[in-house]
Amino acid sequence: MKKRFLSWAQIEDLVDRLVARLPREYDALLAIARGGLVPCCLVSEELDMRNILVAAVMYYTSIGQTMDRPLFLQFPDDILLAEKRILVIDDVWDSGKTIMAVKERLHAVGCRHDVATLHYKPEHSRFPERPDYYAEATGDWIVYPWEPRPGQE
Numbered sequence: 001m002k003k004r005f006l007s008w009a010q011i012e013d014l015v016d017r018l019v020a021r022l023p024r025e026y027d028a029l030l031a032i033a034r035g036g037l038v039p040c041c042l043v044s045e046e047l048d049m050r051n052i053l054v055a056a057v058m059y060y061t062s063i064g065q066t067m068d069r070p071l072f073l074q075f076p077d078d079i080l081l082a083e084k085r086i087l088v089i090d091d092v093w094d095s096g097k098t099i100m101a102v103k104e105r106l107h108a109v110g111c112r113h114d115v116a117t118l119h120y121k122p123e124h125s126r127f128p129e130r131p132d133y134y135a136e137a138t139g140d141w142i143v144y145p146w147e148p149r150p151g152q153e
Contacts, residue, residue, distance in 0.1 A: 004140040011145060014118045014135040015039065019046040021133050022116060027084040028053050030076065030113070032102060035091035038146050039118050043089055053080060055088075055105075059098050070101040081111040091144060092119040093134065096127040118142075
C-alpha cells in the first residue's frame with residue numbers, strides 16, 4: 001500500500017472541498033478522537049460552529065490489529081444528542097468499524113446525523129454504507145501532518 005504524507009496546505013484544501021459539500025443546519029459537531037479532532041476543529045471554524053462534542057473510541061490496538069468490539073473511552077451524554085442533528089467528523093473511513101459503532105450509539109438515542117471524513121477507502125470498508133460526505137476517495141495509507149513522523153515518536 002502506498003504511503004502518502006500530507007501537508008497542512010493539502011489538509012486545508014481537503015477541508016475546503018468537504019465544507020463546500022456540507023449542509024449548514026447542524027446542532028453540533030461530533031469529533032471522533034483522535035484522528036477526527038483536527039479536521040473537526042478546522043470544519044468548525046469554516047462553519048462558525050462552537051458546539052463540539054467528542055467521542056473517544058478505541059478499536060485499533062496497533063497497526064493492523066483491532067479489538068473485537070469498540071471501547072468507548074468517552075461519549076457525549078444522551079441528552080446532548082437526542083433529537084439533535086449532528087455532523088460526525090473523522091479523518092478517514094477505512095474499515096468503517098469505528099464510525100459504524102458511533103452511528104449505532106447515535107441511532108439508539110434518536111439522533112439524526114451525517115458523517116463527514118477527509119478520506120474514504122471504499123476498497124477497505126467492511127460495510128455497504130459510506131460517509132455522507134468526504135473530500136477524497138483513496139486506497140493509499142494517509143499520513144496526516146498531525147501524526148508523528150519517523151524519528152519523532
